Amino acid sequence: MDPLVQRIVQEARRPVAPDPAAKARLMAAIHAEARPRQSPRRRRWRWLLEPRPLALSPLGGFAVAAGLVGIGIATELVRTYRDGHTTGEPRVLVAAAPLLPVHDTVTKFVLVAPHATRVSLVGDFNDWNASATPMQRTPTGGTWSVTVHLAPGRHVYAFEVAGSNGTQWVADPSAPLAPEDGFGAPNSVVLVGGSAS
Amino acid sequence: MSDDAADVQRVLSGDVDAYAKLVERYYDRCARFAIRMLGNRDDAEDALQATFLRAYRALGRYQERDRFSAWLYRILVNQCRSIAARRTHRERVFVREEALLLNAPDRTPAWTGEDEEFVQRVLNELDPLLREAFLLKYVEELSYEEMSALTGAGVSALKMRVKRACDRLRERWEYIRDD
Numbered sequence: 423m424d425p426l427v428q429r430i431v432q433e434a435r436r437p438v439a440p441d442p443a444a445k446a447r448l449m450a451a452i453h454a455e456a457r458p459r460q461s462p463r464r465r466r467w468r469w470l471l472e473p474r475p476l477a478l479s480p481l482g483g484f485a486v487a488a489g490l491v492g493i494g495i496a497t498e499l500v501r502t503y504r505d506g507h508t509t510g511e512p513r514v515l516v517a518a519a520p521l522l523p524v525h526d527t528v529t530k531f532v533l534v535a536p537h538a539t540r541v542s543l544v545g546d547f548n549d550w551n552a553s554a555t556p557m558q559r560t561p562t563g564g565t566w567s568v569t570v571h572l573a574p575g576r577h578v579y580a581f582e583v584a585g586s587n588g589t590q591w592v593a594d595p596s597a598p599l600a601p602e603d604g605f606g607a608p609n610s611v612v613l614v615g616g617s618a619s
Numbered sequence: 620m621s622d623d624a625a626d627v628q629r630v631l632s633g634d635v636d637a638y639a640k641l642v643e644r645y646y647d648r649c650a651r652f653a654i655r656m657l658g659n660r661d662d663a664e665d666a667l668q669a670t671f672l673r674a675y676r677a678l679g680r681y682q683e684r685d686r687f688s689a690w691l692y693r694i695l696v697n698q699c700r701s702i703a704a705r706r707t708h709r710e711r712v713f714v715r716e717e718a719l720l721l722n723a724p725d726r727t728p729a730w731t732g733e734d735e736e737f738v739q740r741v742l743n744e745l746d747p748l749l750r751e752a753f754l755l756k757y758v759e760e761l762s763y764e765e766m767s768a769l770t771g772a773g774v775s776a777l778k779m780r781v782k783r784a785c786d787r788l789r790e791r792w793e794y795i796r797d798d
Contacts, residue, residue, distance in 0.1 A: 423757075426792045427785045431757045433738040440650040444664050448646075448671055449639055458631060458678040546775035550782030578775050609779070 527614045529572050531579070533557065533594065536564030538583045543568050544591075545579030545609075552582045574615030580608070623687035630678055638678075642671055645688060648759075649695050655754050656699045658743045662706065666698045673698070692759075693769050696751065703747050741791050745784055752780035753788075 423431070478486070531543050541557040547570070548554035557566040566581075578600045583590050593599055594610035623644070629637035649670065653663035673694050674681075681690055742750055755766045756777075763774045770777070 424785060424789055427757075427788055430738055430741065430788055433735060434655055434742065434754065434758045435651075436735065437647060438651045438654050440647060440667075441660070441664065444667065445642060445646055448642060448668055451668065451672060452638055452642075452675055453635060455672070455675060457633060457635065458676060544782070546778050549778050578779070 527572055527574055528569060529612065529614055530567060530569045531557070531581075531594070532565060532567045532596075533581050533583075533592075534565050535581075535583050535585075538566065538585050540584040541566040542582045543570065543579060544582050545577055547572055547577050547579070557581070572612075572614045575613070577612050577614060578609045579612065580610060621687070627678055627681055627687065630675075638675060641687070645691055646671070649691070652692075652695065652754060652759060653699055655739070655742060655758060656747075656751060657702060658739055662702050666695065666702050669698045669702075670695045689765060689768065696755075696769050699751070700747070741788055744791060745787055749780050749784040749787065752777050753784035756781045 533541055535541055541559075542552040543555040543557055544550045544552050555568055555570060557568040559566055579594070581592050581594065583592055593608035594612075597610040597612060600609040600611045623641065626637045626640050630641075646667065649667055650663060653666045653670075654660060657663050657666060670691065674691055677694075681687065742753075745753065751770065752766065752772075755761045755769065756763070761769070763777050766772075766777050767774050772780075
């Protein structure tokens, strides 16, 4: 974190000392309120989930145990396995296909900015951190690029371009724009593992 | 069952004083967020009163599978938003009058880094949504997923708000330093 921001955070984290009378006023207002009640539906649901002691006679316990054993035997008699054979039939062994590995996808970002002194890729994949993914200027001059590994899915990103006029946040001119976020700076969208939308 | 859930059950069973334990447990932390978010103690107290009263009235709908603190914070964030929206006009007048009362020049003073008033001023200058995201992330130390559940905004949008809040704070600092 930026040292300046760190200092602001430290100051903002200091406990505040609320007016003790405010808590007293709050509790007085609470006492003046009607008592909150659980809805009947919630009470019934709670009754069903609540643990409670269960009394069972020895004879009743024996009957329950016998019933459970009977259910187990009946289940085994009619059991059908996932490969289709039933109990008693010879098993056919099926080799499972190996799981396909899930790969990150390599994506190359390119921006033409001949007058820039520094360009960074910022997006939700690097917490919008401008120092995380600096772009490299190509030997021919005006083009900046970087190649990154992105997990499949939708990613929102932009470029932070530094030049003689300061630093600007610009969308990718070759990609669709993300929905307006309400802060004035546009962003772009890339769909990794599919087409951009 | 957590302490919070046990206290909620006691309140629902008729022990209203059990609510005082919940208030005691969360009031100061909520007060810090409300003061930092709204910028003054009067509005913060209004937000806190409304939050704890609403939570009390809705206690029967609280689900134990949710963390009480997260449920309470969701109410608090909404209360702060409502109060901030209502006072948009009033705030301009308030800030100007406050400066006159304090006999202070109408510019932000130089900052040594330990000045609570200065920090509150630069926080107040942030857009409310940026300030809210910044406070939830770095002051209340919530995860982006928790913030998303509280605010209804997506994780990606929240990350962007936090990033922009940091940028604005840095810009403001550089402006003051160079002034």
